[in-house]
Amino acid sequence: MAQDEEQFLVPRTKLGSQGLEVSKLGFGCMGLTGVYNSPVSEEEGVSIIKDAFSKGITFFDTADIYGPLANEVLVGKALKQLPREKIQLATKFGIAGFDMNRTMVKGDPEYVRTCCEASLQRLGVDYIDLYYQHRVDTSVPIEETMDELKKLVQEGKIRYIGLSEASPDTIRRAHAVHPITALQMEWSLWTREIEEEIVPLCKELGIGIVPYSPLGRGFFGGRAVVESLPATSSLATHPRFHGENLNKNKTIYNRIEALAKKHQCSPAQLALAWILQQGDDVVPIPGTTKIKNLDENVGSLRVKLTEEDREEISDAVPIEEIAGERTYINMLQNSWRFADTPPKGCRDSG
Incomplete structure (x- = not known):
């Protein structure tokens, strides 16, 4: 990487209209303890978080x-080696576990408080900057969950409230109790269901959007994922990476790869630039366990796209051509009846 790229620092932006300022690119820590592949060592995990901060x-x-x-x-161990006042820490509650491939969701006030206090202890911090309800428990009125979150804000244990994978109705009802600062949703070139209803609603209410899996769960991360996905990876059971679906989706990747050459960047950088430039308060959180991938992600901020460029990239990934559902095969049948009504076009809660 060129020296000027090494010195480039991620700029800052306002996330939502409640005052939270964050880096324009976030870091999703989930993979550090193993999801798609094996977890990294504690030393490696702390090191990559510190490198991201640098x-x-x-x-x-x-x-x-x-x-x-x-x-x-x-994450808590890494934070102890960084200036806390310069960090915006987001964590979540609401998924109580999995039972027979079903996502078990809880949102009652007692559970909210218990989870928050336990997270504070594990993270070793006095407050959480952004606290999300990870999935919405439809057996508990969202107003009751929000009332407890509002109390936690008043007590200084959390500073801002977020929702994840919530429906438009839930977002409005929650926002009426206490302003929602950010909504975390899956959003990438091949997962665009939120664009019809959710994105306009967030703009209307002044809610920032935090896209997770902005590289399509790694699909747009590089040809290695497309051509030689390890059999041990959990993605091997993901519908879009599975069997004939993957063969069909390679056509999509090839188009993005060609456009990336046109813009003199990698496919990953093009995919990230596309979503980064959907709005000032759109802050994706790609995760990685490798410094070289982190550097590549940061480099996406230097890729400038015109409105015509963004349309051309969007047109290269027609949603009707995407083969496979956006969630795992073994969770499709059972998970979403435990969670909130998903946005239009989605089959489950993600």
């Missing part, structure tokens, strides 16, 4: 279910 990334995303629990512990 490049200007200050917005770090974790959750109690990652690990489970271990991810927050790892």
Whole structure:
């Protein structure tokens, strides 16, 4: 990487209209404790978080279910070696576990408080900057969940409230109790269901959007994923990476690869630039376990696209041509009846 790229720092932006300022590119910590592949060592995990911070990334995303629990512990150890006042820490509650491939969701007030206090302890911090409800428990009125989150804000234990994979109705009802600062949703070149209803609603209410899996769960990360996905990777059971679906989706990758050459960047950088430039308060959180991938992600901020460029990239990935659902095969049948009604076009809660 050129020297000027090494010195480039990620710029900052406002996330939502409630005052939270974060780095324009965040870092998703989930993979550090193993999801798609094997976890990294504690030393490696701490090192990559510190390296991200040195490049200007200050917005770090974790959750109690990652690990489970271990991810927050790892992030907490990294935070002890960084200036806390310069970090925007996001974590989540709401997924209580999995039973027979079903996502078990909880959102009652007692559970909210218990989870928050446990996360504070694991992270080793006095407050959480952005606290998300990871999935919405439809057995509990969202107003009751929000009332408890509002109390946690008043007590200084959390500073801002977020939702993840929530429906438009839930977002409006929650926002009426206490302003929602950010909504975390899956959003990438091949997962665009939120664009019809969710994105306009967030702009209307002043809610920032935090896209997770902005590289299509790694699909747009490089040809190695497309051509030689390890059999041990959990992505091998993902519908879009599986069998004939993967063969069909390679055509999509080839188009993005060709456009990336046109813009003199990698496919990953083009995919990230496309979503980074959807709005000032759109802050994706790609995760990685490799410094070279982190450097590549940061480099996406230097790829400038015109409106015509973004349309051309969008047109290269027609949603009707994407083969396979956006969630795992073994979760399709059972998971979403435990969670909130998904945005139009989605089959489950993700």
